[in-house]
Amino acid sequence: xxxxxxxxxxxxxxxxxxxxxxxxxxxxxxxxxxxxxxxxxxxxxxxxxxxxxxxxxxxxxxxxxxxxxxxxxxxxxxxxxxxxxxxxxxxxxxxxxxxxxxxxxxxxxxxxxxxxxxxxxxxxxxxxxxxxxxxxxxxxx
Numbered sequence: 181x182x183x184x185x186x187x188x189x190x191x192x193x194x195x196x197x198x199x200x201x202x203x204x205x206x207x208x209x210x211x212x213x214x215x216x217x218x219x220x221x222x223x224x225x226x227x228x229x230x231x232x233x234x235x236x237x238x239x240x241x242x243x244x245x246x247x248x249x250x251x252x253x254x255x256x257x258x259x260x261x262x263x264x265x266x267x268x269x270x271x272x273x274x275x276x277x278x279x280x281x282x283x284x285x286x287x288x289x290x291x292x293x294x295x296x297x298x299x300x301x302x303x304x305x306x307x308x309x310x311x312x313x314x315x316x317x318x319x320x321x
Contacts (some may be wrong), residue, residue, distance in 0.1 A: 185271060189277045193231045199223040200267070205258040209282065219258035220266040222274050227251025232282065240281040 185193040202217035225238055257269035
């Protein structure tokens with residue numbers, strides 16, 4: 181639980197760069213529903229972080245621009261009744277979001293030509309379809 185957060189390979193976020201907040205979770209609970217702060221909120225200041233290289237940080241800031249508030253990425257978890265499980269869920273969510281944000285862009289698609297066989301199959305199917313429609317027309321007359 182406590183300690184640095186491993187995102188991928190050499191990318192590790194130190195515990196000091198993570199901020200936790202806890203509050204009461206909404207929804208059904210039990211007798212202790214109004215007394216326990218089980219909702220976990222994890223904030224990570226992406227813009228000020230030293231854990232990411234400048235290239236990765238720039239890529240993450242660009243990809244997560246709509247999710248950031250003043251360069252801070254915040255995730256919350258309240259699906260479990262236990263604060264510990266919500267903390268684990270919030271950490272997993274933050275790792276997944278950051279992993280997708282710093283992933284290298286996919287390789288560009290190399291355009292290919294359709295094979296001769298696929299062209300012939302397509303044209304044969306078109307001829308069969310046209311013939312079917314032509315026979316229907318002859319039947320209607």
